[in-house]
Amino acid sequence: MGFLFAENGINAVFEKWAEEYHVYAPKRMEGKGAFSDTDSVRYEEINKVEEIEFDLKSHFSFKDILLPMSETLFFFTEEQVKEADGPKKGAVILLRSCDLHAVRRLDEIYLKNGFEDYYYKRLRENVRFVLLGCKQAFENCFCVDMETNRADFYDASIEKDGDGYAVDNHYSDWEPLFLANSMEKKEVSPSYVTETEVRVEVPEGLSLDVSKSRMWDEYDKRCIDCGRCNYVCPTCTCFTMQDIFYTDNGKVGERRRVTASCMVNGYTDVAGGGSYRQKNGQRMRFKTLHKVYDFKKRFGYHMCVGCGRCDDACPEYISFSNIINKLKDAVAEVNDHDEK
Amino acid sequence: MDMNTKLLKKNAFRVTKERGITASRVRVPGGHLEAKYLSMIQNIADTYGNGTIHITSRQGFEIPGIKFEDMPRVNELLQPVIEGLNINQELPGGGYPAAGTRNITACIGNRVCPYACYDTTAFAQRIEKAVFPNDLHFKIALTGCPNDCAKVRMHDFGIMGMTEPQYDKDRCVNCEACVKACKKKSVNVLKTVNYKVERNEAKCIGCGECVLACPTGAWTRGSEKLYRLTLFGRTGKKNPRMGEDFIKWVDEESIIKIILNTYDYVNNYIDPEAPGGKEHIGYIVDRTGFEEFRKWALKDVKLPDMAEVYTPVYWKGIKY
Ligand code: SF4
Numbered sequence: 043m044g045f046l047f048a049e050n051g052i053n054a055v056f057e058k059w060a061e062e063y064h065v066y067a068p069k070r071m072e073g074k075g076a077f078s079d080t081d082s083v084r085y086e087e088i089n090k091v092e093e094i095e096f097d098l099k100s101h102f103s104f105k106d107i108l109l110p111m112s113e114t115l116f117f118f119t120e121e122q123v124k125e126a127d128g129p130k131k132g133a134v135i136l137l138r139s140c141d142l143h144a145v146r147r148l149d150e151i152y153l154k155n156g157f158e159d160y161y162y163k164r165l166r167e168n169v170r171f172v173l174l175g176c177k178q179a180f181e182n183c184f185c186v187d188m189e190t191n192r193a194d195f196y197d198a199s200i201e202k203d204g205d206g207y208a209v210d211n212h213y214s215d216w217e218p219l220f221l222a223n224s225m226e227k228k229e230v231s232p233s234y235v236t237e238t239e240v241r242v243e244v245p246e247g248l249s250l251d252v253s254k255s256r257m258w259d260e261y262d263k264r265c266i267d268c269g270r271c272n273y274v275c276p277t278c279t280c281f282t283m284q285d286i287f288y289t290d291n292g293k294v295g296e297r298r299r300v301t302a303s304c305m306v307n308g309y310t311d312v313a314g315g316g317s318y319r320q321k322n323g324q325r326m327r328f329k330t331l332h333k334v335y336d337f338k339k340r341f342g343y344h345m346c347v348g349c350g351r352c353d354d355a356c357p358e359y360i361s362f363s364n365i366i367n368k369l370k371d372a373v374a375e376v377n378d379h380d381e382k
Numbered sequence: 383m384d385m386n387t388k389l390l391k392k393n394a395f396r397v398t399k400e401r402g403i404t405a406s407r408v409r410v411p412g413g414h415l416e417a418k419y420l421s422m423i424q425n426i427a428d429t430y431g432n433g434t435i436h437i438t439s440r441q442g443f444e445i446p447g448i449k450f451e452d453m454p455r456v457n458e459l460l461q462p463v464i465e466g467l468n469i470n471q472e473l474p475g476g477g478y479p480a481a482g483t484r485n486i487t488a489c490i491g492n493r494v495c496p497y498a499c500y501d502t503t504a505f506a507q508r509i510e511k512a513v514f515p516n517d518l519h520f521k522i523a524l525t526g527c528p529n530d531c532a533k534v535r536m537h538d539f540g541i542m543g544m545t546e547p548q549y550d551k552d553r554c555v556n557c558e559a560c561v562k563a564c565k566k567k568s569v570n571v572l573k574t575v576n577y578k579v580e581r582n583e584a585k586c587i588g589c590g591e592c593v594l595a596c597p598t599g600a601w602t603r604g605s606e607k608l609y610r611l612t613l614f615g616r617t618g619k620k621n622p623r624m625g626e627d628f629i630k631w632v633d634e635e636s637i638i639k640i641i642l643n644t645y646d647y648v649n650n651y652i653d654p655e656a657p658g659g660k661e662h663i664g665y666i667v668d669r670t671g672f673e674e675f676r677k678w679a680l681k682d683v684k685l686p687d688m689a690e691v692y693t694p695v696y697w698k699g700i701k702y
Pocket residue numbers: 264265266267268269270271272305355356357358359360
């Protein structure tokens with residue numbers, strides 16, 4: 043059922059939600075961009091609808107909530123292990139269609155890929171998703187080609203409608219709350235984009251052979267292995283473990299799980315001092331094929347959702363959508379080579 | 383020919399090597415201006431000058447080859463430039479009211495440069511509003527960050543943008559990009575302890591390299607605009623020297639007050655016999671002692687809590 047809310051009505055809903063949930067949404071953090079006097083749009087806890095950034099793409103994704111960049115899992119002494127407390131409340135996360143599709147990928151990786159990840163599940167179980175409608179595509183978005191521009195598997199949706207807010211509800215428990223605080227019921231279908239300026243085409247006949255293409259070489263020098271493309275990506279899920287001892291020779295400490303990047307030095311380090319993929323072009327190859335080739339082989343759809351945040355974030359102006367589009371020629375190049 | 387050269391100079395014209403010929407100096411606080419003013423300056427050069435323009439070492443323009451008798455007409459044509467650049471003026475149409483306090487220069491700042499910690503032009507304009515017109519020979523320069531592209535340490539007042547890095551350990555993934563950037567590009571005051579980063583606050587110069595390097599936004603900039611203020615650098619014949627640190631982590635309000643206080647100090651102590659009424663502040667401070675200067679400069683100044691005042695200050699440089 044759909045509803046139209048005035049600002050105070052929707053804020054009454056947020057207030058009610060706050061009893062049960064942490065509400066997270068993209069928020070403009072003034073002065074928190076890397077350059078002075080620039081802002082950063084990140085996922086933060088909010089209390090009021092005015093705090094939500096409706097008009098910009100967030101620089102970082104909702105992933106920061108479901109997979110915190112640095113999360114303490116448990117504390118240990120020589121004899122005991124104590125699990126870190128999980129959140130006391132559930133969460134409502136407001137996110138766009140591409141990101142909601144990204145949640146599916148995270149679930150696939152953390153819940154359905156052989157075993158369930160305990161810490162992910164603990165957070166994920168009590169999360170409700172509210173879709174932010176997209177009235178137009180942003181720079182670098184290519185969701186339409188990745189088929190993530192629309193989603194109907196939300197608990198509710200929200201977008202601005204004149205001076206008010208249009209909400210569609212799928213979650214019956216919220217129905218009375220919405221009824222009580224809205225101005226009127228009305229048919230609401232969340233906005234979505236049907237075209238993006240950036241187009242991508244993942245070529246037919248892609249295989250690991252494309253690894254042999256020379257297309258990767260240019261990234262040896264262009265890429266500075268900073269990892270921004272991974273950290274902002276809603277579907278990059280790699281992490282590393284850190285055991286911290288509180289005192290120099292102490293035996294008490296904690297274990298943390300920390301986001302890792304396949305583009306950054308150290309990612310492929312293995313015990314004994316070895317390391318694979320030293321060259322940045324080869325790291326790019328690994329990342330690209332994971333996003334648009336081998337994940338699909340396993341799960342039947344691409345990992346990349348086409349949010350374009352990697353393009354937005356890259357300080358070296360390396361465009362991931364452009365890399366996808368270069369694959370076609372690369373396939374031809376390696377086939378050619380094999381024929382000769 | 384009769385000409386009061388004192389008045390001519392005060393009006394921002396110059397006595398040149400050619401008799402009867404002057405040059406007009408246009409001040410551009412912060413060194414940034416709307417392009418439309420260039421055609422006005424061109425028009426003056428073509429109409430009353432010799433068709434050339436010199437870009438001055440203080441980011442202004444000097445229009446040479448102007449006849450003494452054309453100065454009033456040049457001043458008329460300068461009026462929209464003076465108004466447009468928001469220069470304090472006493473008599474509309476009368477040109478610049480003073481020339482002693484020089485144009486306030488600035489690097490390009492955060493309107494363009496990623497390193498800059500603030501809008502250098504805007505702060506330069508704010509200072510210009512507070513100090514101009516004044517006949518005393520003061521040189522003020524601003525630079526966006528400790529790279530000091532504007533060479534502010536060669537000026538009486540050098541203003542250097544700083545950023546107080548804020549660290550969110552929960553966003554830190556221990557990639558060490560900040561530690562490496564600080565070590566290779568700055569002063570090496572970050573180190574990794576237990577997979578997180580520690581900053582030596584006393585040694586940090588606030589350049590912001592960590593913020594620029596951090597891929598996760600764990601480092602961000604402090605919300606307050608803070609600066610390093612350096613004093614009494616100078617070129618010149620007797621004892622050219624670099625400006626020395628006076629205050630680290632000082633705010634805009636205090637900087638302006640300190641500069642205004644320094645005008646009072648100079649008015650009180652300047653050598654009345656100084657040739658042309660010009661005595662460089664640094665030489666006055668050499669005479670009165672730094673303590674006396676400091677007393678005047680910090681009068682009624684409320685520094686931010688984190689400000690660090692260096693005292694006493696000693697200058698080096700080359701002595702002839
Ligand atoms: S953001 Fe750009 S430079 Fe940084 S690792 Fe990714 S592709 Fe390389």
